[in-house]
Amino acid sequence: MNSQVESIFDSNISSSKSYLTASIDGKTIYFAVQKENAKYLIHEVYDAFVVASIPLALQTGRNIVVNGSISESLFYNLKNEVIPILLMTNKDYRNFEISAQELYSESINSENAIGLAFSCGIDSFCSLEINKDSPTNFQITHFLNFYAGATHNKVEHENKLGNVKNLASLLGIDIIEVDSNITDLITMSHSQIHSVRNMAPALAIQKLLGKFYYSSAYHYKDCGVFQGGTSAHLDPIILAKMGTETMKVYSIGSRFSRVEKTEVVSCNKYSYDFLDVCVDTDYQVQRKESDPMNCGVCWKCNRTLLTLEILGKEKLYERVFNLDKYYFQRDNYIKSIINDESSLSQEVLELAKENKFSPIEDLEYDKLTLINWKIKATISKYRKKVFQRLNRNKLIAVASTRRRK
Template identity: 30%
Template sequence: MIIGKIAEKEIDGAIQLAAPITLCGETRTCFYTIPIEYADLLDTSRSDSFLLSLVTAAMLAGEDIQVEGKVSERLFYQLCDTIIPVMNVFNPRYRIISLKAEELSSKRHVSAQQRGIGTGLSGGIDSFTCIWNHFIKPPSDEHKVTHFFFFNVGAHGMAHSDADLKKIEDKFRARYQQMKITANELGLPLIPVNSNVHSFFQVGHLENCSFVSPGAALLMQRGIGRYYLASDGQTFHDKYHRLANLREQWDVAMIDPLTVPYMSTENMRFEPTETHLSRIQKTMLVADFEVARRHLNVCSNYDAMEYNCSCCEKCLRTLTTLEIIGKIDSFAKVFDLDVYRKQARKHYFAKVIARQNKELYYHGIMAAAKERGFDLREHTTFPALLWEHFKDSALHNALRKIPGLRPVVQKLKRL
């Protein structure tokens, strides 16, 4: 992989930083854009964002990286000495590669205390938990968030064609307008960063989220000295035991506490937050956060991401937890509770019961339900339970491959 020199230009009231990227013999332009009113935050002299965001793409392709520009010295050596070897152990498909840069820089901007503290505002459980702990109830003023960010780096979808890229950008901008209302209520700016970096990956967002989000944040290392990366919904204790029992991993967030601090530079320090809290514990905290009750957005349905569809995996996981803890009606403004109760609930409860020993999230839901005397079995049906157990069978996998039997399988699913 070759990361070319950065070009800066103004487009429609925004600053765009772009660099040619050569990967697998093809050269395309990777860009980031940010509204011009936030240009004072940008560090336009370093290629750190492009390098960190794309390093896993190069590892999966087995290509060494040549950066035709300046890279922060700390990031360069931490990638070489720690992150690349750790990712290779995490999953051998991430191959060991070497890095070269035209120039390394250890130059510091003004002290971190004189710069801002950033975090993402996605509207999800993890994001609102981070905001509660580091903005509403920060341990001290020195740890209080000053800027919210909203990135288009894969969470809104991943695409390769111009048409799909446009669709994802439209979705990103629609969701930004929604989250901007939330930021206004909280009294902080929400800074959008648009990018096509997700188009350089042949794998999903789960496989690179822990790199592309810090990568986008590094654009702002001139004005932001610390960045909180909200952890996913599993405690580090659970992650450790899961890693010890699974051979091939793809969810890079599993090792955020190990890798994210090593993404820091001389000018920006990354800190993963709430690694000691489970998704259940986070949901319980957020359930009493009035702003979250009006603006929570957890939906993973890419066709309905401006609102909560109330029937995708993430919506159902959140709704089930809220019901167990007795707070579901408080979120009637952001979920369609009729869709949940009439269509999706019984099937999801059956799924949680059937897979509680295979998925940490489901295990946590079952434990929370048992602790509160909430019996999921009372709210599902025997056919639904049977279907969920059947889906894990070799017979189901075989039947799915027979086109003529697919309608029969779908009818069974609707029982």
């Protein structure tokens, strides 16, 4: 079976926005921008809609048939690199083909702007900080903010977007918002495929962008092609392959661990008033203007604040976190991550060990749990290397077998 991508056109669904729409299996999928930014929507190619269709194709195995044009370099890399790599990360993913009536090999005139996908989180704030000393042709000119699945509803999204707009205004950086209903098409969890799905809105505004920056989630040592990985583990591998003749894509920040990123961000004075890591939807929907930006108690607030506290910098963020709530339940959070084998949790525990962080050392864990933590904190970096080596040997063996066939 095939998924048909066709009928790209403008639509006037709203008087305040301009819509780029296409039909995917009979569903009208759109990308929308403010009226004044309509000139940035790209009609010549179906790139954005093809990429938006990838998660569905991975789940169903249905071929993507484009009744129109797709950028030639994107088509080549999706077919020969990106899709095969994604298939290696999940045994439940199904293979599929992409075809198009025409391959578009020319560069399309654009403003050649440099856009950073920006949410005011640790990853994007770190990208902003490390970009400060970049050459002129790599300096960020625009913040990009997408409604593409990171938040659970429009109210939560708009509340968070207001924070980004305020910072953009303060810094004098233009912001481009892209609204989309691709969540009607994608049922896969956002965390599993967010790097891919966030490429779609960027590809919809290629007439603006010469370069698109996407902040990595993981350190290089934790990235790779392995079963059970998410698209975020592939950022440095596949994102650059999802650019076009018009727009180059850069995955940035993977040279830092999350702990190191947090330390980098803590040197940015604007983060003290605008950092937003909270994932508590109820809090964000109900939050009043006088409330802190972050709840202080969700898992992401806890991880960020614990890292900042170990670094001795959490009090710098008293305007954007409820620190009293955090301190009240901090020990419970620490207990919850002691046996968490994820690289992000292990980074925090290793930082605590290096800094002899007393709230962890003073907790009265049973002897077995304490020994278990110390062992894991010591050998976690070696376990990852062994795991990656095994996967690399497996991939080499598979490739060798395919060549013999």
